[in-house]
Amino acid sequence: MTMLRRHWPWLLAFVILLAIPFLFYDWGKGRHSGFVLTLMSEIGVMAIFALSYNMLMGQAGLLSFGHAVLLGMGAYCAAHVVLLVKAGTIWLPTELVPLAGGLGGLLFGFVFGWLVTKQRATAFAMITMGLGELVSAAALMFMGFFGGEGGISIDRVMDTSLVGVRYSSPWQVYCLVLVWAFIAAVLMKLQTQTPLGSMANATRDNFERAQFVGYDPRMVRLYQFALSGFFAGIGGGLYVLIYEIVTFDTVSAAKSANALLAVYIGGAGGFFGPILGTIVVVLLQSGVSLLSNAWLLYVGILFIVMVMYAPGGLIGLIFMHMPIWRAGRMRELLLPYARAFPPALIVLLGFVLLVELASFTTIGAAQGKTFSIGGNVIDTTAPLPWVIALAALVLGTLWLRREARGFRERWDAVTESIKLKGAMS
């Protein structure tokens, strides 16, 4: 019972995630929405990937530019295992395919970790980037293991299930992803409390002191790197099961960049930051990319704004409000927030309109689409929409700056008085 009392948020999250697809369930046809299920499976895989990336970046302070190599190698290993199972060479239940990917990731985590963990900071970033380039080039070159440009395709429907499910529908796969994502997340959360997890933090914060205490920082980093590879590999195994194909983009620099963006936008400090960041990035990537050509621009802007103004990420912004919430003084911030909202909205709308107009004149027009808002077709060559967008952007920014000043005063006053009260009591 105490377990339940302490860990109810995990359970609640699990139930909610299981329930969300039913919001989009087509009761008339008795079918799940395939798009929603694929999207949520993608979020599950990318969340594991981002969390494993955070084992390096958040815990050990190692900035990697080639983390997708571990995801991809795990995926390739899992794909080969599935092919072997199909051929009857070995027997493995479908449910354990992600584990095979994880072991592949662990193996390659040790191999690559051996090379890269000698260095840290910038040199580490460079060497992982070099390895990423090498592996993604090798993936196009060697047919035997990587399948060249076409990749390796598999058929996930096997008769070797433990629970008698054939994983022919996206819903069954989603359930599998959900279970594995939870297992991986719980394990990674527990890993932060192990001696290795703590030592990873120590080598990040004070390298020399960790050495003096008697640990070999290189070994700590190597084990952390390999373990991170294990979890990334689990993500890779799930990736194979979802898409039934693995190609060279699983090891590409773009995939690595995705993990970096997700972790940084969500926040590298706390455990849940990467998950939040993944949700935002995948939604932008899959949702907004249907509506707009410029999703990468929005992710980029969000990323830069985060780096410049909120190094703690989204989760950091939430945590900043915690003391105020506990002191029961959120109400005082409501009015300043409400006042800053309209100009912020205007700036956002102006910016989005401007970006869409610009991307439309060059990219969209070439694709022969028409630009319309609410059914009204907008002529992108006329000056009026541009003027409106620019005016909204400029005037909104001016207004926002005024409100921001008032907001900051209010914020400082509230936090100051909370601190004072804390010091007195």
Added chain:
Amino acid sequence: MMEVFVVSLLNGLVYGMLLFMLASGLTLILSMMGVLNFAHASAYMLGAYFAYTISVYIGFWPALVIAPLLCGLIGAGIEMFGLRRVHRNGHIAELLFTFGLALLIEKGVQMTWGLLPVPYRVPELLDFPLFKVYGTQFPAYRAFMLVISGLMFGAIWLGLTRTRIGLVIQAALTHPDMASALGHNVPRIFTLVFAAGTALAGLAGVIGGNYQVTEPAMAFTMGPIVFVVVVFGGLGSLAGCFIASILMGLIQTFAVVFDVSLADLLAKFGVTVTSSTPFAEVLNVTLPRIGALLPFMMMVLILVFRPRGLMGTRDT
């Protein structure tokens, strides 16, 4: 054989000097500010695109001057309004900032000039074969590239060793804390170096954009190779950077020429590779196919075994 050798040597030299133009700016920025500038190759791309647009309206020669200046201005702006602010959060944040910037610039270029390559061509004045080597023509434009980059190398060298600001920059390269303790305005030097580095990358874009293809992906193909050069040459060493650039240029051109594989090498020692030999696929890959990979192999090796690079003064 001699013919192939001379032509490859010349082409490797041209490509190496182009790399050097890019890498010299990045070396200065990286060794001085510690910022691994991911947006450096983006400045190269911007230089090429600016030059294309300017050359459509005014011509190539004004573009040769205006486009690098524009890039320099952008660089100064980035340093003053972006990097300086992010600097408080440490080097990693600075690196990430430039990484985000590279994404933005790529997307911005796509939105302004479209997804397809633009027809940025060699100016007519230089569009003729200069001389013939064993029957192969050597275009005048490549000679022009060599001249420009040679001039630039000389200018940087003189500027760094003969002028007062150059001496301060050199001091800041090797002893950054000491330079600021002596009362030099290090932030202003940072801005200057960053702007100059970006302008150099822009210049490389102007003359390299029509040598290669001007397209939105050019920054991401050029970016990693420039890092390789800088890391290989070593931090704080312009000479190392020069040697590394030429070396990479030569390696990449010569790798295309020699159609050999490890299997051929083994055959010399009496070992024949058949399809059943372990790693037969790896052994049978020919040099031209892995030519693009060689620089990265070299970077990984040098970072593992000698993190300060060829002639660097301190670790990366």
